Amino acid sequence: MKTIVIKDLYVRYPSDFAKVESQNYSQKNVTSLKQKSNNHVLNDINLTITPGEFLIISGFSGVGKTTLLSCMNGIAKHFYRAEIKGNVLINEKEINNLRIGDISQFVGTILQDTEAQIFNLQVEDEVAFGCENLGLDPDVIREKILKYCEILKIKPEAQINKLSIGQKQRVITASVLAMEQDILLLDEPLANLDFKTANRILKYLKELSLNHGKTIIIVEHRLDLVIPYLTRLIWLENGFIVDDLNQEGAIQKYFNLFNHKPKELVHESNEPLFQINNCNLGYKKKIILRDLNLKIYNSEKIVILGENGTGKTTFLRFLAGLIKQKSGKIWRTPDLRRNTFKKVGYVYQNPNYQLFMDSVYKEIGFQSKDETITKEYLELFNISHLKDQHPFTLSEGQKRLITIAAIASMKPRVLLLDEPTVGQDYEGLNILINTLEKIQQKDGTCIIVVTHDIRCASALGNRVLWFEDEKIYKEGDISLVEAYFKKNY
Amino acid sequence: MYYGTKKSLHPLINIFLSIFILISGLFMKDLTQIFYYILFINVIASLSGYLLTLFKVFLIFIPMGLLIALISYLISNDLSGSLITICRFGILGLTVVFSLNINPTDLSRSLNQIHCPRKISLAILITFRFIPVLKQEIGRITEAMKVRGVKFHWWNPLQYYQVLFLPLIIRIINISDTLALSIETRGFSVHKKSSFYKKVLLTKRDVFITFLTILGTISILIIY
Known part of the structure; x- marks a missing residue:
């Protein structure tokens, strides 16, 4: 030792x-x-x-x-x-x-960027890589693959490119743990x-x-x-x-650095933004979510919970208009239908894909084109001190905040956020939650958030969708957050 | 890009067949000879379980061949020469069919088995891995830009540079850095001997298909 x-x-x-x-x-x-x-x-x-x-x-x-x-x-x-x-x-x-x-x-190391660390096609090959480098016997490697895949609940024969980012994180963790x-x-x-x-x-x-x-x-x-x-x-x-x-x-x-209680939800109108009837979602032949029946309204704050690979990101991509349903119908309010990408803002899990300008100021101002709005959003997200920085030189948490600010400054009617709290410290988290609340109250934006973050899940919404077994397993108010984390503890 | 299945041929046999088909295709001069050769290699590819790859590759190579043949016909007014051009594109497509069925991990393992330095086999593995990564990254960035309200116009190449090319380059550099680090932090060292979890062995099917391909090709060259 x-x-x-x-x-x-x-x-x-x-x-x-x-x-x-x-x-x-x-x-x-x-x-x-x-x-x-x-x-x-x-x-x-x-x-x-x-x-x-x-x-x-x-x-x-x-x-x-x-x-x-x-x-x-x-x-x-x-x-x-x-x-x-x-x-x-x-x-x-x-x-x-x-x-x-x-x-x-x-010394075993797990780096930050999960996807960039993987280069094999199959889970067992990725887990075996480190053990091979240590010169271990093939039978020992086999034992370790089975042991660590069992601990991390991944199938050794699974194809890595078909896994969700969370499942890939498990693969890389298994690969490092197997080196012992x-x-x-x-x-x-x-x-x-x-x-x-x-x-x-x-x-x-x-x-x-x-x-x-x-x-x-x-x-x-x-x-x-x-x-x-x-x-x-x-x-x-x-x-x-x-x-x-x-x-x-x-x-x-x-402990409990973060303490935030969401405000009560008031529906502004009775007409839904989205009405989803009997939709099945998936890729190629695989169905990921079945029998979706849902109405989403203006000014709602929805939190989506569920384990890795239960279709949370697929659902956001569906709402953003990036994928179509396999069967069933979705009705969008005319405003969203006409201008989907501007009216439905979608912030990715990995912020690196959505940044391309050479300063934070230009990044925020790219769509808003109005200096007042740019400055307003820089202040709203408390990032004015970073305005001259190149976005790619910032930490992952900061980059994530900037992509949210850039997309929020487009003033979409629906804001979809995929794991926005990853890499956020408690201060960043407070800024993010307060800002989202302000945006929702000011513009009546419907905010839909996918999160695994126990620190703030209950502060991110008023309505909860719990995904499990290829469907919306439960739907309800914020008390469902506690039930979810209790069940999965 | 890897289209292979569990039943794919041994990776070194796939490489051998790709090169063999390409070179022997150059010796086929007569249209009948080339036609029978293509037919024969199609049978070999089907026997190897590559029907789906054949279909996908021909969807790309046949229109390309037709276009080049049309240009060639318009210039030379030689129908037979143009048909040979299409067929040569077909042969090129067939070499690609075998290359696309190389499993990068198995290739790396089989190279290690024949005592190729691990530095080289790993570099080959990563190079193979990078092609789908590049494709995936281009797709993701294009989609992410669409989400941010960017509209691509062919008359505005500067926008492609700023919005697609720059983020792509930065992302690729980041991935390369992280990948290199991940390999080192997971114990890779050129100075240390490593073991192999799995051996990739030649099967009777590999030998039979290789033998059949060589025999068939020589027969076509002699008979026609």
């Missing part, structure tokens, strides 16, 4: 990247830290992580959490060519002198997972740390989800460790 010791660590990226990292959402108490930081992404980090620890690294967006993780697997030094002062020792061995491939013999290294570094591993799967993985990781002495280090925003499992929480602000707490301290200081 291996101990990690980080001594007097300072990290700076060779380009302007450092400036970007330091311009984060968190404006609280960071001014003095910023002055001290001298453009370092990480400053004065001193840590000793012993075997069996279940450590969570958290903090607001862009404070250097991923950088800290990437110092422990050699990525910062060897891949991003960061200037590193200080030492990162694993069992008294300086890891910055080792190659990434060599470090990975005892002593130290596991996971960068937002729960981002795309449903509540049930996230808990299953956390329970398994806890067992690894408790019974097998493995060190688990996770970068995570969803503290409500991980707090029951952690033994230690490190809170970063502007590259400094400002809190190093045990579970009790973490609960006292950081």
Whole structure:
């Protein structure tokens, strides 16, 4: 079992990247830290992580959490060519002198962008890849594939390109877990997972740390989800460790950071925006959702819940007019029929696809064409301080907020949001929820959100659709959120 | 792009057949000879279980061949020459049929089995993987832009550059970076010996189809 010791660590990226990292959402108490930081992404980090620890690294967006993780697997030094002062020792061995491939013999890493990490066609091949690199016997590899596919509830023979993003996240998790290294570094591993799967993985990781002495280090925003499992929480602000707490301290200081109650829903009109009758949805020959019967009204706030692969994204794509029903009928209000893509705003799960301008200001102003509206939305989403930044230099959470602002500034009648809270820290989450509420009240926009986020699911809507077994399993008010998470805990 | 099924031929046999068909097709000079050759290779492709791929490939190659043949006919006024042109496109299509049925993972494994350096076999695997990724990314970005209210016009190439090309390049670079990192963090090292979870073995069917193709091709060359 291996101990990690980080001594007097300072990290700076060779380009302007450092400036970007330091311009984060968190404006609280960071001014003095910023002055001290001298453009370092990480400053004065001193840590000793012993075997069996279940450590969570958290903090607001862009404070250097991923950088800290990437110092422990050699990525910062060897891949991003960061200037590193200080030492990162694993069992008294300086890891910055080792190659990434060599470090990975005892340090397992799950990176952020799920889809980009996968290159095999079949699940079993992807899971086998790491084990093959470790030179394991084929029979042992077979055993591991079966074991970890069972834990992650994926079929070894499944074709990866047919899986949802959450299911792909399970594949990559299984692939890393199968290597069974002593130290596991996971960068937002729960981002795309449903509540049930996230808990299953956390329970398994806890067992690894408790019974097998493995060190688990996770970068995570969803503290409500991980707090029951952690033994230690490190809170970063502007590259400094400002809190190093045990579970009790973490609960006292950081549990339930988010507290928001939705306002009562008032229907503005009786005429629905969408009327769906007996629709079946799917791709090629496969039916994903059956017998949909639903009316969606103006000013509604709908939350869609369900496990990975239950057809939530398919449903949003259907409402956005990107796919057609296999059978049944959908009636759209004439306004939506005439101008579907402008009147139905659809924000993707992955924000990288919807950004293309060279500054946040231009991105927001692309469709609105009106400076007043652009400024209004920059302020509404609290991103005025990022207006001159290139969107691609921002954190994933920030990018997501910008795509939402850009599409909301088109003033659609319906706003479809696919996992908008992924990568959002508590501050970003508060801004997002309050802003969506303001937009809904001001313009009467109907907002439909797909989420797995226990922190805020009940704050995102007044009406809940629970997808399961290829259908709308339950439909009801906000009390259904609690029932859903209780069932899947 | 991979159209293969579980019954696809051994990947190295698929590569061999693609190259063999392409080269032997060059030796076919007479229209009758080419016609019988195409017919024969169609039978081989069907025996190999590639009927669906054949259909999809011909949907692209036949119109292309017809267009080139028409241009050739208009220029030279030679009907037989134009028909040979169509047939040559057919042969090209047939080589593609076998290439499209190569399973990249199996190819990488079979290359490792013949002691090809893992660096090369992995590079081939990733290259194969990148073709559908590129197609998928173009589709997603085009769709995402449509959702953002962008309308593409052929008279505005600058818009294609800004709205499609730039995000695509950035996304491809990001994917390449993450993929490279993911491979390294999952233990890949050129300096270490790795094992193979599965071996890709030659079957009797592979040998039979290869033998039949060679024999049939030589027979067509001799008889016609």
